[in-house]
Amino acid sequence: MRWNLLLLSLAGLTGCTVGPNYKRPNVSAPPQFRGAQPPPTQASLADTKWFDLFQDDVLRGLIAEALKSNYDIGIAAQRVLGAEGQLTATRSALFPHLNGQVDSSRTGLVSPIISDGEALGVASWEVDLFGKLRRATQAARAELLATRDTQEGVIQSLVADVAIAYFDLLDYDAELDYVRESVKTRQQSLDLVIAREQGGVGSMLDVDQAKNLVETAQAQVALLERGQEQTENLIQFLLGKPPGPVRRGRKLTDQPQPPQVPAGLPSALLERRPDLLAAEQQLVAANARVGVAKATFFPSINLTAYGGAATSDLVGIAERRGAAYSMLGVLDIPIFDAGRRRGDYKTAKAQHQEYLLAYLKSIDGAFRDVSDALIGYQKTREYTDAQTRLTETLRDQSKRADQRYVGGVSSYLEVLDTERQRLTAEQELIRAQREVLAALVRLYKALGGGWQ
Numbered sequence: 381m382r383w384n385l386l387l388l389s390l391a392g393l394t395g396c397t398v399g400p401n402y403k404r405p406n407v408s409a410p411p412q413f414r415g416a417q418p419p420p421t422q423a424s425l426a427d428t429k430w431f432d433l434f435q436d437d438v439l440r441g442l443i444a445e446a447l448k449s450n451y452d453i454g455i456a457a458q459r460v461l462g463a464e465g466q467l468t469a470t471r472s473a474l475f476p477h478l479n480g481q482v483d484s485s486r487t488g489l490v491s492p493i494i495s496d497g498e499a500l501g502v503a504s505w506e507v508d509l510f511g512k513l514r515r516a517t518q519a520a521r522a523e524l525l526a527t528r529d530t531q532e533g534v535i536q537s538l539v540a541d542v543a544i545a546y547f548d549l550l551d552y553d554a555e556l557d558y559v560r561e562s563v564k565t566r567q568q569s570l571d572l573v574i575a576r577e578q579g580g581v582g583s584m585l586d587v588d589q590a591k592n593l594v595e596t597a598q599a600q601v602a603l604l605e606r607g608q609e610q611t612e613n614l615i616q617f618l619l620g621k622p623p624g625p626v627r628r629g630r631k632l633t634d635q636p637q638p639p640q641v642p643a644g645l646p647s648a649l650l651e652r653r654p655d656l657l658a659a660e661q662q663l664v665a666a667n668a669r670v671g672v673a674k675a676t677f678f679p680s681i682n683l684t685a686y687g688g689a690a691t692s693d694l695v696g697i698a699e700r701r702g703a704a705y706s707m708l709g710v711l712d713i714p715i716f717d718a719g720r721r722r723g724d725y726k727t728a729k730a731q732h733q734e735y736l737l738a739y740l741k742s743i744d745g746a747f748r749d750v751s752d753a754l755i756g757y758q759k760t761r762e763y764t765d766a767q768t769r770l771t772e773t774l775r776d777q778s779k780r781a782d783q784r785y786v787g788g789v790s791s792y793l794e795v796l797d798t799e800r801q802r803l804t805a806e807q808e809l810i811r812a813q814r815e816v817l818a819a820l821v822r823l824y825k826a827l828g829g830g831w832q
Contacts (some may be wrong), residue, residue, distance in 0.1 A: 382538040397511025398678065399671020402664050405736060407743055410648040414753030416643040424644025426652055426829030430539050433824060435636045436546075440628030442615065443542050449620035450538055456531040463520075470520040473513045476505035481688075486658030500688035507683065519668035526661035533654035536831035538618065541814055543821045545615050549781075550632040551814035552608035555807050559604060562803060563597045568760060569782075586792035593799055632810065635817055641826060643754060649746050652828030659742040666735040673728040676721045677714060682726070684708045746826070753823035760819045764812040771805040778802040 411419040425433075431440050447453060479502045509516055570590040576582035613623040650656055686706040714721060781798040784790040824830055 388791045396509065397514055397671065399511065399515055399674045402667045405663075405740065407647075407740070408749065409650075410802055412648075413643045413646055413747065413754055414751040415758065420645055421642055422645060422648075424640045424652075424827055424829075425641045426644065427823055428638070428825035429832050430635075430824075430830050431793040433638070433829070434543060436629040436757045438627055439543060439546050439670065441705055442546060442619065442626070443539055446538055446542050446619045447535065450618055453531075453538060453551075454533050456527075456534040460524070460527050460531055463524040467517070467520040467524045473506065474508060474517065476503050480504050490579065495690060503685045503687075505683045507681040509681060512680070513674065515668045517670035519665040519672065521561065522665035522668060524663045526658045526665065527717045529658035529661060533658065536654055536825055536829075537831040538822050539762040540825040542615065543620050544818050545611055545618065545619045545628075547632065547635070547814050547821075549608065549611045549615065549626060549633070550628065551810060552611060554632045554810045554813075555627065556608065556683050557605045558806055558810065559597055559600050559803075563594060563601065566590070566594045566597055566799070569795075571780060581788070582792070589792050589796045593796060596800075597611045597803070608702040628633050632813055635821060636647060637816070641754075641820070641823060643750060646747060646750070649750070649828060650743065651744065653746055654828070654831055656739075656742055656746055661740045663732070663735040666732040670732050671727070673721070673725040679711055679713045682710045682712065684710070703801070723752065729831065749826040750823070753819065753826040757816070757819040757823050760812065760815050763772075764809070764816055767805070767809045767812045771802075771809045774802040774805045 412418060430443065434440055434443070447720055468715045481500045504515065570587070570593070573582055573586045573590040577584060577587050612626045616622065616624050650660075684707070688703075688705075778795075779796045779799075781790065781795045784797045785792055
């Protein structure tokens with residue numbers, strides 16, 4: 381009866397938990413992101429699922445395949461399983477442990493031979509008087525959540541990486557189509573210049589300049605083909621596959637874009653971005669470890685109970701004779717450890733401050749990411765519009781230069797100069813169109829979308 385009362389009393393004491401309880405730090409979020417179109421609203425581009433944002437069926441299929449087979453996704457999943465196992469192991473210390481022991485021996489140099497045997501059950505339990513084990517369990521649980529948030533961040537990065545690599549591939553496709561067509565056009569121009577030179581109207585300088593245009597375009601084809609195939613290899617790697625070709629869907633210029641890109645409220649980032657969630661859970665774990673270190677300054681109680689059979693007749697154990705039991709309680713009182721506990725406590729507090737600063741830094745970095753992405757997306761669209769107008773102007777200028785040369789009004793040098801400018805402008809327009817799509821993906825990721 382007294383033993384039961386003692387256990388009940390100790391169980392009541394386990395409600396005492398030393399160390400600080402976690403409280404989210406005060407974060408002064410700005411009223412809206414810099415670069416966002418006012419006024420701010422609750423809606424955010426990040427609320428859109430990735431398979432709704434990307435309207436290219438082939439791209440959707442590539443992302444889905446990557447989420448199943450990518451190596452980083454698999455590694456992240458195994459880390460989650462490991463964290464789950466660690467939580468289970470840490471939490472088990474809160475409960476009594478039961479083991480079985482069986483001993484037997486035979487001694488004696490002459491008759492009679494003495495036989496001894498024991499079959500015991502051993503129950504042990506550390507009473508969590510000051511919350512050391514509960515704080516350790518809190519830390520392990522927070523680390524598990526941080527690992528899961530990190531896994532979601534890996535998913536988010538993978539979605540963005542596949543999408544950007546796919547748009548890069550479409551960029552190479554579009555540039556190659558244009559440059560290859562340019563090679564044909566320039567070859568026709570070269571034939572015309574050669575005919576004029578042979579007819580005594582042109583010069584060898586014009587021929588050399590025309591050849592230069594053809595060879596420049598041919599060299600660009602080789603460089604673009606290199607980039608195209610290497611990008612295909614990158615996409616296959618993200619899919620967990622060996623190098624090989626990649627199927628295409630819509631062309632670069634046919635990729636749809638949302639009519640609006642609302643950023644939402646800055647405060648919502650704290651609940652949406654996986655990296656911020658993971659950083660906060662690391663802070664929660666560090667806060668709990670402060671409690672673990674503080675609890676070591678207080679006494680601890682370990683209870684051990686033995687029960688079973690002990691007899692000098694081995695047969696007696698099987699027949700359940702010779703019952704034996706024992707109960708033991710050990711009070712461990714810290715007296716002197718040369719500063720070990722104090723050092724551990726100081727380390728835990730310093731690590732807590734480190735994770736606090738890292739969390740606050742991550743938040744400021746997230747605000748900057750969104751602002752940079754908003755500005756990048758808007759300014760890239762403005763640049764693309766300006767580049768479109770410039771390219772149209774150079775197309776007209778190139779046509780007029782060809783007409784002036786054929787009419788004998790100007791030299792081929794004018795054709796050469798305008799053609800080079802036009803080719804550069806055409807390629808830059810294609811890259812700008814690709815950059816708009818990539819900027820959209822970066823904004824989507826910065827806002828915390830893509831991992832759902």
